[in-house]
Amino acid sequence: MGIWALRGVTVAIALGVLLVIGTVAYSGYEDYTAVKAELAGGPHQAVGAAVLRGSTETVSINITVPNNGLYPLNVTLTCDYPTPNIVCQRASVDVSPGGQGVLRFTMTVLDISQFEDSGNQVVNGTVAISMAPFVGLTVGTNFGGFVKPGGD
């Protein structure tokens, strides 16, 4: 093994690292701009519906998730509400590179009469986005809320 062999390994490692960093950065940028465009009113923007049956309200949201990057994308939505009266169905979608998937999120409010008539009921949630296998981003934030029918 000569010095040139060692240099060859060094160059190969450097090129490999640059390739990974470049593709991850490119994929991150492409995915970010695509998702941002969708949420800002793209052709497949989020569609939501709230249905009230008796005292049970069901909120459904369908979000189209495009993947313009080079790595598989996983988006998972979960919500966290401190009462057993709100049940969130964990929504998750895997999107292969160049494709798009639909994230179907459903939240059920079992006894809506318990909530105050006025104002939004705020629901906190977590959005986990992972660009497999290299990077994962989890955002825990206020999902917004639902308005009790008949409220303000």
Added chain:
Amino acid sequence: MYGQTITTRKRVTSAIWALVVNIIFWIVIPYYVGMFLTGKVPDSALTVPTFVYEFGIMFIILEVGAAFFQGKAVAVPMISAVALLTVVYVWYATNGGVLGVETSGITLALSFRLMLYVLVLPSIWAAIRAPLSYMVWRRAVKTGVSPTSLVSPAS
């Protein structure tokens, strides 16, 4: 490169150069970045952590030593130590590839452990390469084969 005749004057010059560059990089820049952050956000905990200076001092000592003893066997462990210290520093600074921040009711967590393995790979290889290069040179001296040869003398 090993085996080259390097004058003491050149060694001292290299060591001084390494000292100046590393002091700027590890002490001066973090100090002014810290002052800038404190000035911008006075009541926040946004400062340059102490470990940057602690690692910086270790980097300065090793880099200056490696520059002074360049081409000699004693420089090999110093070069490897700098590379390994870089791995530890990157791991420590990024909390092992899991970073989290909480502000204004929003929690952000970024996980990039595999990416971190990729990022530290060149440093790990540098730590391995330093003794390998020296061994290649030593064997070349013993066998009389040029160390830049692509073919092993045994083959």
